[in-house]
Each structure stands twice: as structure tokens, then as C-alpha cells.
Amino acid sequence: MTFVPFWGILFLGGKLLKRYKALIFFFVFILFAFVSSIPSQEKAPIFTIEVDAIINPPTAKFIMDSIDEATQKGAQCLIIQLDTPGGVLESTRLIVKKMLSSHIPIIVYVSPSGARAASAGVFITMAANVAVMAPGTHIGAAHPVSLGGEEGKESKTMAEKIINDTVAFIKNIAKTRGKNADWAEKAVVKSVSITEDEAVKLNVVDFISPDLQSLLAKIDGKIIKFDGVTRTLQTKGVQPKPIQMSWREKLLDIISHPQIAYYLLMLGGMGVFFELSNPGAILPGVVGGICLILAFYALQVLPVNYAGLALILFAIILFIAEIKVISHGLLAVGGVISLFLGSIMLFHGPEEYMRLSLTVIIPAVLVTSAFFIFAMTMAIRARLKKPTTGLEGLIGETGIAAVAISPEGKVSLHGEFWNATSDQSVEKGDKVQVIGVTDLKLKVKKID
Numbered sequence: 001m002t003f004v005p006f007w008g009i010l011f012l013g014g015k016l017l018k019r020y021k022a023l024i025f026f027f028v029f030i031l032f033a034f035v036s037s038i039p040s041q042e043k044a045p046i047f048t049i050e051v052d053a054i055i056n057p058p059t060a061k062f063i064m065d066s067i068d069e070a071t072q073k074g075a076q077c078l079i080i081q082l083d084t085p086g087g088v089l090e091s092t093r094l095i096v097k098k099m100l101s102s103h104i105p106i107i108v109y110v111s112p113s114g115a116r117a118a119s120a121g122v123f124i125t126m127a128a129n130v131a132v133m134a135p136g137t138h139i140g141a142a143h144p145v146s147l148g149g150e151e152g153k154e155s156k157t158m159a160e161k162i163i164n165d166t167v168a169f170i171k172n173i174a175k176t177r178g179k180n181a182d183w184a185e186k187a188v189v190k191s192v193s194i195t196e197d198e199a200v201k202l203n204v205v206d207f208i209s210p211d212l213q214s215l216l217a218k219i220d221g222k223i224i225k226f227d228g229v230t231r232t233l234q235t236k237g238v239q240p241k242p243i244q245m246s247w248r249e250k251l252l253d254i255i256s257h258p259q260i261a262y263y264l265l266m267l268g269g270m271g272v273f274f275e276l277s278n279p280g281a282i283l284p285g286v287v288g289g290i291c292l293i294l295a296f297y298a299l300q301v302l303p304v305n306y307a308g309l310a311l312i313l314f315a316i317i318l319f320i321a322e323i324k325v326i327s328h329g330l331l332a333v334g335g336v337i338s339l340f341l342g343s344i345m346l347f348h349g350p351e352e353y354m355r356l357s358l359t360v361i362i363p364a365v366l367v368t369s370a371f372f373i374f375a376m377t378m379a380i381r382a383r384l385k386k387p388t389t390g391l392e393g394l395i396g397e398t399g400i401a402a403v404a405i406s407p408e409g410k411v412s413l414h415g416e417f418w419n420a421t422s423d424q425s426v427e428k429g430d431k432v433q434v435i436g437v438t439d440l441k442l443k444v445k446k447i448d
Contacts, residue, residue: 044074048242050242051063051083056302082125102226113134116139127173407421413442
């Protein structure tokens with residue numbers, strides 16, 4: 001066996017390199033391009049949603065759908081940017097239940113400066129895996145608001161049951177997330193509120209962040225234990241992707257506001273009343289019907305006092321009755337009073353956003369009452385006005401005797417010939433006036 005010296009191998013390799021240099025460089029270039037085309041491991045996306053309204057069923061559905069969407073798209077977390085005066089307890093329970101059972105971390109960020117997490121916002125913030133507040137924000141006042149407007153008529157025992165149940169609910173949330181359960185109880189029972197600095201000191205939220213990018217930087221590398229697993233957030237350099245409300249969700253959210261629902265109820269009543277007082281107008285009836293349907297949808301998701309709603313509907317009935325029964329305005333006055341009282345009683349809740357202020361009620365009642373009275377007056381005038389069409393509309397009209405009438409004959413009226421009768425002797429060409437109509441036969445009298 002013959003061995004080639006090492007220097008010989010180098011000499012031979014050098015000759016081969018010179019001969020196939022172009023080919024070798026080509027294969028090296030292809031290999032480099034292939035390696036660089038292999039994608040590096042990307043960080044999971046981060047999604048954000050903005051909740052800056054009352055917590056109601058449409059808002060609850062939007063939050064729950066957003067959690068599902070973020071989970072399906074493999075998000076590492078969902079950030080809820082929260083600014084709410086509160087909302088309905090039933091909707092809050094649905095949101096919290098979804099957050100506690102979520103398969104991805106939920107971060108609640110009370111922002112921007114000046115925002116608040118009041119009432120229902122306290123439950124949502126404390127249910128987050130990470131709770132953050134912006135400077136100049138506050139949290140608290142978690143008194144329960146239920147559907148149906150029951151608080152105004154419920155017994156003291158029932159009120160205590162609702163509060164005790166709500167206290168147990170928020171304490172369980174706080175213990176699950178390792179937050180201050182004692183303060184959470186005070187937020188429900190005593191409606192206490194605190195600033196962002198106090199919230200951090202009392203272990204109500206985790207930390208303060210001036211903006212979203214600062215928040216992402218602070219939670220980068222944070223280990224979150226939930227759902228039986230441990231997850232490390234990798235948020236550095238990740239651009240959050242917003243999830244927007246659909247037009248349908250926005251519409252339902254808007255009409256679920258107490259003030260909008262009240263206006264829809266007023267407009268619906270006016271439209272239906274106008275159609276009943278002026279049959280055949282069609283458009284007012286259609287618009288009124290749509291407004292009433294939307295109003296009733298909103299009323300079923302708001303804390304409504306049904307006695308107030310009944311008074312408003314009774315007012316509309318009184319206005320309609322005024323058209324049929326002349327009461328010299330007594331029914332109309334009763335309608336105005338009933339409308340005003342019903343408007344005051346319609347919504348009942350401990351928070352201002354769940355009630356109608358007098359600055360809303362008084363102008364609405366005045367405008368609505370003025371419309372009803374105007375339409376009612378026009379309808380009464382039309383009913384009392386002498387007919388101007390049909391056979392009865394011929395009474396009082398004048399014509400010419402086409403032939404002598406003694407006692408029967410014919411008259412020319414508006415270019416048409418009519419059979420006529422008269423108690424007087426009427427010669428051909430005499431001017432006559434219609435004083436009655438019977439079976440297409442005119443009764444006339446001679447006039448000078």
C-alpha cells in the first residue's frame with residue numbers, strides 16, 4: 001500500500017480548488033441561502049382589546065369572544081385596556097368566569113391616565129393574571145348592580161343576601177389571584193376607592209405602568225402559573241395586535257346605554273302613536289316599531305324598574321284614548337304626568353350611569369308631550385272637520401238645474417249630471433244648492 005504524504009494531499013487539494021473553484025463557491029452560496037431561509041422561532045403574538053364603556057351583555061360577549069380568538073390564534077397573552085364606571089353584575093360574572101378558566105394569561109391594564117376600574121371593573125381587574133394601572137387612575141366602589149331593577153323593591157334581607165353573595169364572589173377571585181381579599185370585601189360593602197399607588201401597596205394590583213410598551217417590558221420573562229402549567233411571557237419586541245368590536249357589537253353596546261334606550265322608547269312611542277292617529281302614513285309606524293324593538297332589547301339587559309316602564313306605556317295609552325274620547329284634555333294631562341313619573345322610575349341603580357338625570361328626563365318629557373299633544377290635536381281637528389270628499393262632500397255645493405225639477409229632475413254639478421229632488425219648484429237653468437244626499441240622489445233648494 002502506497003501512502004501519499006500530507007504535503008502531497010495539500011498540493012493535490014490546491015490543484016482541485018483552482019480547477020473547481022467556481023463550482024465550489026456556487027455550492028457554498030446555495031447552502032448559505034438555504035440555511036438563511038430557515039425561519040427563526042417567532043414569539044407568540046400578543047392581542048389587546050379596549051373596554052371603555054359600561055359592562056353589559058354586549059361588552060361581556062366581546063371580551064369572551066376576544067379571549068377565545070386570542071387562544072385560537074396561539075397568543076401568549078391578552079391585554080384588556082380597561083376604563084369603566086361599572087356595569088351589570090350578571091355580565092361581570094360571565095367575564096370573570098371566562099377569565100379564570102382561560103388557557104392563556106389575561107392582563108388587565110387600567111388606562112389611560114384618568115381612567116377608572118369602578119364597580120364591575122374591580123372584579124375584572126382582580127381576576128387578571130397580571131393587574132396593572134396607569135398613573136392617575138383609581139379602582140374601587142364595587143357595589144353590586146343586578147338586572148330587573150330589584151333593589152328599589154327588595155327587602156332588606158334580600159339586599160343583604162345579594163351583598164353577601166357578591167362579597168364571597170370577589171373574595172374568591174382575590175384569593176385565586178393572590179390579591180388582597182380584605183380590601184376586596186370593603187370595595188363591595190363600603191364602596192371604598194383607592195389610587196394606583198395605594199392599589200400597589202395594598203396588593204390589589206401588581207404594578208404601575210405609564211404606557212403599554214413599558215408594561216410589555218416589565219412583564220417580559222415573567223413566569224405565570226395557571227391551569228396546572230407554568231408559562232413564561234416573552235413580550236420584548238412583540239407588537240400587540242388589536243381586536244376590534246364588530247359593527248354589530250358596537251350597535252348593541254350603544255343601544256344598551258340607559259340614555260339611548262330611553263330615547264329609543266320615546267321615539268318608538270311617538271312613531272306608533274302618529275301612525276295610529278294618522279292611518280296610512282306608514283313610515284312613522286315602521287320607524288316607531290323598529291325603535292320599540294331596539295328599546296325592549298336594551299331594557300332586558302339593563303336594571304329596569306318595570307313599574308316605571310308600565311307608567312310610560314300607560315302614558316301612551318292615555319294619549320291615544322284622548323283621540324277617541326273627548327275629555328277636554330284630562331287624559332292628556334294624565335299622560336304627561338304618567339310619562340314624567342315613569343321616566344324617573346325607569347332605571348334604578350346605585351351608580352349615576354345606571355340612572356337618568358333630570359337634565360335628560362325633563363327635555364325628553366317636554367318634547368315627547370308636545371309631540372303627542374300636537375298630533376292629538378291634529379287628529380281631533382281632522383275628525384271634527386266637515387267631510388270634503390265622497391257624497392257627503394257634495395253638501396253645500398252649488399249647481400244648475402239641467403231640467404225643471406217638480407219634484408224630481410236633474411242638475412249639473414261639477415260637470416256631471418245628478419238625479420235631484422226638491423221641495424220647491426225649480427225651473428231649468430235655476431241655480432241650486434245641495435242640502436242632502438240619499439242613495440245617489442241629491443236634494444236641492446233654489447237659491448238666488
